[in-house]
Structure formats: structure tokens, C-alpha cells
Amino acid sequence: MDSIDLEVLKASEQWMASGIRCELVTVVKTWGSSPRPEGAMLVISEAGQLVGSVSGGCIEDDLVDKMRRGGCSRIKPELVTYGVSAEEAHRFGLPCGGTIQLLIEPLHVGSQISSLLQKLENKELVARELNLQTGAVSLLQAKIHDKLSLERDLLRTIHGPRWRLLIIGAGQMSQFLANIAQGLDYQVTVCDPREEYLDAWHLDGVTFSKEMPDDTVIQMKLDAHSAVVALSHDPKLDDLALMEALKSPAFYVGAIGSRANNSKRRVRLKEFDLTDAQIARLHGPIGFYIGSKTPAEIAISILAEMTAVKNRVPISKEMQVAHAKEQLGSANSDTCSI
Structure with a gap:
């Protein structure tokens, strides 16, 4: 796109x-x-x-x-x-x-x-x-x-693209996110060292990295025009990338997962010697609450939140996934729908 x-x-x-x-x-x-x-x-x-x-x-x-x-x-x-x-x-x-x-x-x-x-x-x-x-x-x-x-x-x-997006994980949702992000003029890099995902990845204009995510984050030298989104569902990959990204000037750092999984992730990140202020920068559960369940809908909700942060638009509690689900009394806290 x-x-x-x-x-x-x-x-x-x-x-x-x-x-x-x-x-x-x-x-x-x-x-x-x-x-x-x-x-x-x-x-x-x-x-x-x-x-x-x-x-x-x-x-x-x-x-x-x-x-x-x-x-x-x-x-x-x-x-x-x-x-x-x-x-x-x-x-x-x-x-x-x-x-x-x-x-x-x-x-x-x-x-x-x-x-x-x-x-x-x-x-x-x-x-x-x-x-x-x-x-x-x-x-x-x-x-x-x-x-x-x-x-x-x-x-x-x-x-030319003045904004960069690094996506951790090369699953189906990443393809939707990368495709739409290109239409928003992001220069997109997808990082996934797992061999089984490389053969299935086909999207023109996107840089694919097989390096470990933390190495990729360091090599990219993230700045205030950079965003990082972790979508691999593998803590060994996502947490490493988040650890480095949260210490960078990146304007947006987010991770997929339920409220429970994101709480556990924040506990794990404290073990990486991150400060409370750095961990507080993490967006998760990621995206705006729009009732999305399909990969395409979730990609849209993620980019909507990224755009709001990029444009410095205040985000109300009603738009945040955790708050919205609490208000709705969602019984299924393990779903990744947003």
C-alpha cells in the first residue's frame, strides 16, 4: 500500500x-x-x-x-x-x-x-x-x-518516510500492520529470527531482519520518530526488544497481549533493571478499544493509538483497552481482541 x-x-x-x-x-x-x-x-x-x-x-x-x-x-x-x-x-x-x-x-x-x-x-x-x-x-x-x-x-x-516502525514477530497480524503503516508513510522493519516465519513473509517495501530483536533495536538507533510494536507472543523475543526500546527515545512502544499478560510482562521488565518511568511508557494492552478481534481490525486499532501519540492527542480512559474491558465487565481476560 x-x-x-x-x-x-x-x-x-x-x-x-x-x-x-x-x-x-x-x-x-x-x-x-x-x-x-x-x-x-x-x-x-x-x-x-x-x-x-x-x-x-x-x-x-x-x-x-x-x-x-x-x-x-x-x-x-x-x-x-x-x-x-x-x-x-x-x-x-x-x-x-x-x-x-x-x-x-x-x-x-x-x-x-x-x-x-x-x-x-x-x-x-x-x-x-x-x-x-x-x-x-x-x-x-x-x-x-x-x-x-x-x-x-x-x-x-x-x-520520503520520516517515521520508522519496528514490528517484532512476522505473523499474519504483522502483515496487516506493516501494509497499513506503509500507507501512513512509515518505513517498516519486521524482525523475527524464527525460520518458519521467513518463508511465509511476502510484503514489498518492508525490510525483514532475522537478527535477535534486541540487537535489531540497538542497530536501528531509535529516535523520537520511531515506534516499536511487539507482536510475536513469545516473551523471549518481545521482552528483549521492549527492554531496549523502552530505554530509547522512541515515541511509541507497545506490546500485544491481555491485561493479565501485560501485568506479568511489566513484572518481568523490572528484572531487566528498567525504571518505573521507563516501564510506564509501555502501551499494553496495545491499541484503542474498538471491539476488534480480527488481525486487520487489531492492526487498525494499534495504528490509531500510534497516530494519536504521534500527534500528541490526549487519550481518554474510555479508549484504553484495559479500562474499557473493566467497564464492560469482560469475562475473557485472555483474549487479544482490542
Whole structure:
């Protein structure tokens, strides 16, 4: 599963290769509330086909209408603003006071879309610099904390996975979690030293490690843009990874298991000389309580909790698995459903 931005870039490359003229549209600035963040993209063809999104839909409708009426006639990038007036905000579905500025860029061979895609395929983090006067493009190495910027006549956009996810265990649930995480622009690594799981693992774009989980955690040098999820159900594997991950700056560390198993896990982790504060960072039972039971549903609940933590959204007790099950009086405390 590709991220939305990757789908936009791939569609751009395919259309240009087929001789179809198209324009790349990027959200460069927002004021007030807006449906899509800065850096969101879409590509629109001369026939009015589009891939991606920059709003809730009304701005896309306007872009398509203008393309069908005027064609792909721009010769250089152009800044366009929607929602300046209350009437426009209502017309384009923007919240009250919302304004969005777009950069519309006619694509050509010098846009370096193919080169950008190749770098992204190699898991590189790339800064794409676009000269608004000439349309010239440069591709540079970016840093993890770099953000979109528009200064005078230079737009700098950041592309590539800036978040990493390490999954311990290569079972079916891990495949769902890894697949969806890639769509959220995570660079995913799955670690499982058990030979029987290697042959069954088939998922493009995911790095597979046969090393011991604690060694993998150390080698990855986890930072504040990293998450670790233990799904092997084997304490010999999960606990080793958690031991190292909880001492790292990783923004999220979680483990699958029932309330009883997670209580036992916390007792075991104390034997690894972890502090109470480090153990308290462990999310477990993992995920949001949404009544999930299938591997796909559990993967969604895990990523929902990860996203909330990443975005620094407070998590209410009602969403936590342990609290929700206590409230519901769940009789089966040994299930891994969340």
C-alpha cells in the first residue's frame, strides 16, 4: 500500500510517460482551519483526471472545472489562494475563516519526478526545491526535522518516510500492520529470527531482519520518530526488544497481549533493571478499544493509538483497552481482541 503522496508522484510519472500533460498541486500554506495539511498534493491531467487531495473535494471540483475549460496552459508555477472571503470559504467547503494557498506546477521532463521516485524507492529522505520563476527543480538530501518552506521564489517540499516502525514477530497480524503503516508513510522493519516465519513473509517495501530483536533495536538507533510494536507472543523475543526500546527515545512502544499478560510482562521488565518511568511508557494492552478481534481490525486499532501519540492527542480512559474491558465487565481476560 503506497502513501497518498507516493500515489500522486507515480501517477504524475505515468501520465508524463504517456504524453499526457498534467499539473502538480501542493498545499503550501493554510490559515485557520483547513481540511488538508501543508505539503498535501494532488496531480491533475489535462482531461481533468486527478489523484490525491488538497481539500474536502470542492477545491478539487474547481480545479477540474478550470482544467477542462482552459486546458493545461500554465508555463510556470503559479500560487493560487482559496477562501479569502466568507463566500469563497462557503463555496469551497472551507471552515469559517479557513484559507488555503496552493502552488500549481506544470510538470515536464525537468520536474525530476522519476528521479524523486527512485530516491524514495531507496528509502531516502529528499528535499525537492522548485524555482517558481523558472520551474527548475533540484533534489537534495533532507533531514528528518525539515519541513515545507516557501521563501521568495523557492518552494522546498520534503518527501520520503520520516517515521520508522519496528514490528517484532512476522505473523499474519504483522502483515496487516506493516501494509497499513506503509500507507501512513512509515518505513517498516519486521524482525523475527524464527525460520518458519521467513518463508511465509511476502510484503514489498518492508525490510525483514532475522537478527535477535534486541540487537535489531540497538542497530536501528531509535529516535523520537520511531515506534516499536511487539507482536510475536513469545516473551523471549518481545521482552528483549521492549527492554531496549523502552530505554530509547522512541515515541511509541507497545506490546500485544491481555491485561493479565501485560501485568506479568511489566513484572518481568523490572528484572531487566528498567525504571518505573521507563516501564510506564509501555502501551499494553496495545491499541484503542474498538471491539476488534480480527488481525486487520487489531492492526487498525494499534495504528490509531500510534497516530494519536504521534500527534500528541490526549487519550481518554474510555479508549484504553484495559479500562474499557473493566467497564464492560469482560469475562475473557485472555483474549487479544482490542
